[in-house]
Amino acid sequence: MIVVKRGKEPNSLLKFRKQHLDADYETDMPTDVLKDIREQMWEEQKCLCAYCMRKIDDPRVMRIEHCRPRHPQGEKEHDRKATLDFKWMLGVCYGNSLEKGVKPEDKTCDAHRGNTELTINPFDELSIRKIKYSADGSICSDDPEINKDVTETLNLNCQALSLPQTRRSVLQKEQERILKKCKGKSQDAVIHELERTYSSLVQERNLTPYCGIIISWLEKKLKIS
Numbered sequence: 001m002i003v004v005k006r007g008k009e010p011n012s013l014l015k016f017r018k019q020h021l022d023a024d025y026e027t028d029m030p031t032d033v034l035k036d037i038r039e040q041m042w043e044e045q046k047c048l049c050a051y052c053m054r055k056i057d058d059p060r061v062m063r064i065e066h067c068r069p070r071h072p073q074g075e076k077e078h079d080r081k082a083t084l085d086f087k088w089m090l091g092v093c094y095g096n097s098l099e100k101g102v103k104p105e106d107k108t109c110d111a112h113r114g115n116t117e118l119t120i121n122p123f124d125e126l127s128i129r130k131i132k133y134s135a136d137g138s139i140c141s142d143d144p145e146i147n148k149d150v151t152e153t154l155n156l157n158c159q160a161l162s163l164p165q166t167r168r169s170v171l172q173k174e175q176e177r178i179l180k181k182c183k184g185k186s187q188d189a190v191i192h193e194l195e196r197t198y199s200s201l202v203q204e205r206n207l208t209p210y211c212g213i214i215i216s217w218l219e220k221k222l223k224i225s
């Protein structure tokens, strides 16, 4: 999963909310507002699905997901207005649900989640840092609730989509790149390259598909917690 940083809501959404105080996301949203939401999320998320981190080729095939973690920032009630709140919207993939006859266990992300509530908060860096990666590229967490979110609710170790294998190979490629670049150089130079890579991914947000596993590995190496 990526840490999602939301900017200001699109102007068309703001205008729509102000004009329709009782609007319901499910039935009332005009297509041009949905289009603006998708496009902005796609850019803010660097074309990645917020859950599985696959690349989404076009904003038109990005799904708008309403993610309200359980009691985010002390909020208790879900209300209709919240469904129009840009700060809880996530751009996600179709989670394999467009495949004909796909089995439920082969779906991921929102398509697998349904209406199950999440504990993890994709807008909170510390929450995302509770995600760990095993050597085989599978995802887990020491926090039992978050572990359930990622392994069961969102099905992020889906074998049908080879998610763990893909993550492992993304990490291997990055490790090979760093090794090659720092060949014959001092330990300080290696640390510098690790720091540079981390800063590019996390601070500059040059996010690449499945880079969560790289970020997690760099945090371990650089002792960032």
Ligand SMILES: [Zn+2]
Pocket (backbone or CB within 6 Å): 049, 050, 051, 052, 053, 054, 092, 093, 094, 095, 108, 109
């Ligand atoms: Zn996804």
